[in-house]
Amino acid sequence: MRYDPLLWVENLQGWYGESHILHGVSLSVPRAQTIAILGRNGVGKTSTLRGIVGLLSRATGSVRMNGTELIGMPRHRIAYTGIGYVPEERGIYGSLSVQENLDLLPRISDRGMSLERIFDLFPNLKERRRAAGGTLSGGEQQMLSIARVLRAGPELLVLDEPTEGLSPVIVQHIGRVLNALKKDGLTMLLVEQNFHFARHLADHFYLMEEGRVVDDFAARDLDARLDTVSSLIGV
Amino acid sequence: MTMIFGVPLVALASQLVIGLFNGAFYALLSLGLGVIFGLLRVVNFTHGAFYTVGAFAAFLLTSYAGFSFWACLVIAPLIVAALAAVLERSLLRKLYGLDALYGLLLTFGIALLIEGLLQFYFGVAGQPYQVPALLSGTSNLGFMFLPHYRAFAIAVSLLLCLLTWLIIEYTSLGAKLRAATENSRLLEVFGVNVPLLLTCTYAFGGALAGFAGVIAAPVFQVSPLMGANLIIVVFAVVIIGGLGSITGAIVSGLMLGTLEALAKVYWPPSANLVPFLIMAVVLFLRPRGLFGKGE
Ligand SMILES: Nc1ncnc2c1ncn2[C@@H]1O[C@H](COP(=O)(O)OP(=O)(O)OP(=O)(O)O)[C@@H](O)[C@H]1O
Ligand SMILES: [Mg+2]
Numbered sequence A: 001m002r003y004d005p006l007l008w009v010e011n012l013q014g015w016y017g018e019s020h021i022l023h024g025v026s027l028s029v030p031r032a033q034t035i036a037i038l039g040r041n042g043v044g045k046t047s048t049l050r051g052i053v054g055l056l057s058r059a060t061g062s063v064r065m066n067g068t069e070l071i072g073m074p075r076h077r078i079a080y081t082g083i084g085y086v087p088e089e090r091g092i093y094g095s096l097s098v099q100e101n102l103d104l105l106p107r108i109s110d111r112g113m114s115l116e117r118i119f120d121l122f123p124n125l126k127e128r129r130r131a132a133g134g135t136l137s138g139g140e141q142q143m144l145s146i147a148r149v150l151r152a153g154p155e156l157l158v159l160d161e162p163t164e165g166l167s168p169v170i171v172q173h174i175g176r177v178l179n180a181l182k183k184d185g186l187t188m189l190l191v192e193q194n195f196h197f198a199r200h201l202a203d204h205f206y207l208m209e210e211g212r213v214v215d216d217f218a219a220r221d222l223d224a225r226l227d228t229v230s231s232l233i234g235v
Numbered sequence B: 001m002t003m004i005f006g007v008p009l010v011a012l013a014s015q016l017v018i019g020l021f022n023g024a025f026y027a028l029l030s031l032g033l034g035v036i037f038g039l040l041r042v043v044n045f046t047h048g049a050f051y052t053v054g055a056f057a058a059f060l061l062t063s064y065a066g067f068s069f070w071a072c073l074v075i076a077p078l079i080v081a082a083l084a085a086v087l088e089r090s091l092l093r094k095l096y097g098l099d100a101l102y103g104l105l106l107t108f109g110i111a112l113l114i115e116g117l118l119q120f121y122f123g124v125a126g127q128p129y130q131v132p133a134l135l136s137g138t139s140n141l142g143f144m145f146l147p148h149y150r151a152f153a154i155a156v157s158l159l160l161c162l163l164t165w166l167i168i169e170y171t172s173l174g175a176k177l178r179a180a181t182e183n184s185r186l187l188e189v190f191g192v193n194v195p196l197l198l199t200c201t202y203a204f205g206g207a208l209a210g211f212a213g214v215i216a217a218p219v220f221q222v223s224p225l226m227g228a229n230l231i232i233v234v235f236a237v238v239i240i241g242g243l244g245s246i247t248g249a250i251v252s253g254l255m256l257g258t259l260e261a262l263a264k265v266y267w268p269p270s271a272n273l274v275p276f277l278i279m280a281v282v283l284f285l286r287p288r289g290l291f292g293k294g295e
Helices: A045-053 A075-081 A098-103 A115-121 A123-127 A138-152 A168-183 A195-201 A219-233 B009-040 B047-065 B069-090 B100-122 B148-170 B172-182 B184-189 B194-216 B226-241 B246-266 B274-285
Strands: A007-016 A019-029 A034-038 A058-065 A083-086 A156-160 A187-191 A204-209 A212-218 B138-140 B145-147
Touching (some): A019 A034, A019 A045, A019 A058, A034 A045, A034 A219, A045 A083, A045 A156, A045 A187, A075 A083, A083 A138, A098 A138, A115 A123, A115 A138, A138 A156, A138 A168, A168 A187, A168 A195, A195 A219, A204 A219, A212 A219, B009 B047, B009 B148, B009 B172, B009 B194, B009 B246, B047 B069, B047 B100, B047 B194, B047 B226, B069 B194, B100 B226, B148 B246, B172 B184, B172 B194, B184 B194, B194 B226, B226 B246, B226 B274, B246 B274
Parallel strands (some): A019 A212, A034 A204
Antiparallel strands (some): A007 A019, A007 A058, A204 A212
16 A cells, blocks of 8 residues: 555745745655654744745745645645644634634535534633634633634644643643544644643654754654653753 | 804705715725725725726716616726726735835826826816706705705715625624734635735725715716815825724714814815814824724
C-alpha cells in the first residue's frame, strides 16, 4: 500500500515582506493521526502553519492537502480542501456575538458539528452565546476558536498553541476535547510549547529550529529522545 | 398665525421637510461611503460621481428610451452598481494594502473623469426631470403644505437605510461583512470569498448613491456637477457620525439636513457653514465622531 498522508509539506519556504523565515520545512500528517511541532520561540512554528493556510505574503515549495496543491491557490478556497485553522491569536471577532462567531464559517463538508454537540463539548459557550466575542475570557476565546472551525467540518484541524496562557483547568478541558476528537478520527497538526500537553496527544513529533525541521520521531521513541528534545526546546 | 421664535410655523415646517429631504440624501450617501470605508479602507471620492451617474442614467433612460421614473429607480442603481463593480475589479483592487492615499487619489481621478465626460456630452447646464405623475400633488396638513414627492423621497430613503442597517446587523451576510471589517485575511482562510465580498460592497455603496441620484433628479436639475457639490457635505456627515459607523451615518445625515434647514430659517447666511461648524465642534469634542469606536 502506498503511503498517502492527508497533508504533505515539501520544502516550504516562506517570507514576511523581505525577510526570509522558513527555509525549507518538510513534514507529513497521516490520516487520523496527531502531529506536534515543537521548538523554541521564534523558530517559525506559527509561520509554518500560516504558510499552510495561505497567510504568508510569499511562499514556495509544495503543500498538498488530499493531493491538491495549496501553494498559489486563492486563499478563500483553501478551507474547502478540508482545513480548519485555529490561530495562535485565536482570531475571535470581537464585535460579533459568540453565536455569530459560531455561525460565521461556511460549511466545508457534511462533517460539520451540530450546535448541540458543540455546546456539549463547551458548555461555557452555550451560556455566553449572546455575549460579544470581545468580552470573552482567554479560555472562552480559545474554546470558541476551536468550536467555530469544528462547525465547518474540517478533515484536518490546524492548532497553534491552543493552551497558551490558559489556566490548568481550561488546559485540561481542551485536552479532553482534543482527545475525544482524535478518537473520532479527526486528523490534527498541533504547534505546542506545553510539552506535557503535546505528549498526551501526539503520535509523531517534529522539532524545528531557525525555520527548518531538524528532527522528527514517533511518540513511542520519545523517551529515548527526551534529552535531545529538552536541550532543543528547554523543558 | 402660529409663530415659533418669530418664524411662522408654515415656513418652519416647510423648511424642516426640505431639511429632512436633504438629510435623507446625506444619509444614503454617507451610509454607502461608510460601508465602503469600513470594509475596503478606501475613502471613495467617486461617490459623488456615482450619485451623478444615477441621476443621468434616469434622465437618459426616460428621455431616450421612455422608461418610467419607477423603472429608473430600479435600473439606474443597477447600472451604477455595475460601473462600480467594474472599477473595483479592474483598478481599485490593485491598491488594497497600499497607503489609503492611493485609493483616495484614484477615486478622485475617476470622479473627475466621469464628471468631465458628462460635461463634454451634456454641458454644464442642468437637465429637467419630471416628478412622476403619481407623486406630483401636495397635501394640506393644516399647518403646512406637504409635497408628496418629498414625503415619498424621505420615506423611501429612510426605508433603504433601515433595510441596509438590518442586513448588516442581523443577517449572516452582515456578520461576514462585520467580520471582514475586523480581520479579512482570517475570514478568507475560513473559506469566505472576501474579494467577491469587497466587489459587492463597493457595488452596493455605489447603488445607494445611484439611487439617491434618481431620487434627486426631479427636485434638483440633472447636471454633471451635482454630485461634486454634494459630496463635500457628505464627507462632513461621515466624519460627524464617525468613520465606519452605520448608525452614525444615518443619524448624522438626518441631523445635519435638519440643522441646515433650521439655519436657513433663522440665520440664512450660516446655512452653508453649518455642516463644517458642526464637524469642527464634533472633531474637537469627540475626535472619532458621534458614533465612532476607538481602534
Ligand atoms: N508579521 C511578521 N512580520 C515579520 N516578521 C515576522 C512576522 N511574524 C513573525 N515574524 C518573525 O518570523 C520568525 C518566526 O516567527 P513565528 O511566529 O513563526 O515563530 P514561532 O515559532 O511561532 O514562535 P512562538 O513560539 O513565539 O509563537 C520570528 O523571527 C519572528 O520575529
Ligand atoms: Mg507561534
